[in-house]
Structure formats: C-alpha cells, structure tokens
Amino acid sequence: MPFLEENNMIDQDDLVLPQTVDELVKLLNEVYPEKSPSVNDKTNEIYFKAGQRDVVKFINTLKERTEK
Numbered sequence: 511m512p513f514l515e516e517n518n519m520i521d522q523d524d525l526v527l528p529q530t531v532d533e534l535v536k537l538l539n540e541v542y543p544e545k546s547p548s549v550n551d552k553t554n555e556i557y558f559k560a561g562q563r564d565v566v567k568f569i570n571t572l573k574e575r576t577e578k
Contacts (some may be wrong), residue, residue: 535573538566 528534542563547556 530574531573535569538569
C-alpha cells in the first residue's frame with residue numbers, strides 16, 4: 511500500500527481484515543483521510559490520492575444508506 515509506505519502511519523504488519531463493516535470503514539478513513547493536496551505534490555500523485563479517497567467516500571455512502 512503506497513500510502514502506508516510513504517507516511518508510515520500504520521505498520522502494515524499490524525493490519526488485518528476488519529471483522530465488521532464499521533471497522534473496515536473506520537480503518538479506510540484512517541488510512542485514506544480527507545486531505546487537501548500540497549503545492550509540492552505532483553499532479554499524478556494528486557489524482558492517485560483523490561481516487562483512493564473517492565473509493566472510501568463511495569463505501570461511506572453505501573454504509574450510510576444501509577443505516578437508514
């Protein structure tokens with residue numbers, strides 16, 4: 511996972527597949543947070559990170575729909 515390698519936020523060896531949807535959503539939001547790009551970011555990095563976050567937003571939306 512490039513994000514984890516770049517930022518060392520979470521040790522990859524400690525990651526396991528969460529047992530519930532809520533835990534998965536929480537993990538994805540921690541690993542791929544809402545974050546504005548830096549002026550130093552390359553265009554392709556911005557697009558890549560935006561795509562990652564877009565997937566998390568989609569999963570969040572699906573989770574919210576099932577909770578209604």
